[in-house]
Amino acid sequence: MNDWDTDEGLSADLAEALRARAAVPDRFVRLGKEAFAWHTVDAELAALTIAEPEMAGSRAEGAVLRALTFVASRLTIELEVTDTALVGQIVPPQPGELTLRRRDGSTRAVSVDAVGWFHLRPRPTGRFQLHLRTADGMSVVTEWTEL
Known part of the structure; x- marks a missing residue:
């Protein structure tokens, strides 16, 4: 006993x-x-190359980010920021798993479908990083980003 x-x-x-x-x-x-x-030290770093703000509102207001593009050597992660989610696609399209990692160490994983689409709900706030593992074994990590 x-x-x-x-x-x-x-x-x-x-x-x-x-x-x-x-x-x-x-x-x-x-x-x-x-x-x-x-x-994830063996993962390739995807650099933020495009951050498009929403242009509505006055100049005195801060611009709200609506689109982010991270580029790695063999793929691109495109994100659209909505009020409730991050919606994205891997280009060229391929399946895999995308993990959102926060500074506090917490994570949330979602599937990436065969045409490269995924969504993260609820939309993350604060600093986060994305880690993509494709079905063929490629590993890509984005820069730390803040919304």
């Missing part, structure tokens, strides 16, 4: 795990998260 066979044993083990986590300095946790970001 191990400690997890009872509620008391499980609670004691969980409490010990929380105490152990609290003993790790915040600097070590931050460094560990930053080191994890290197797991």
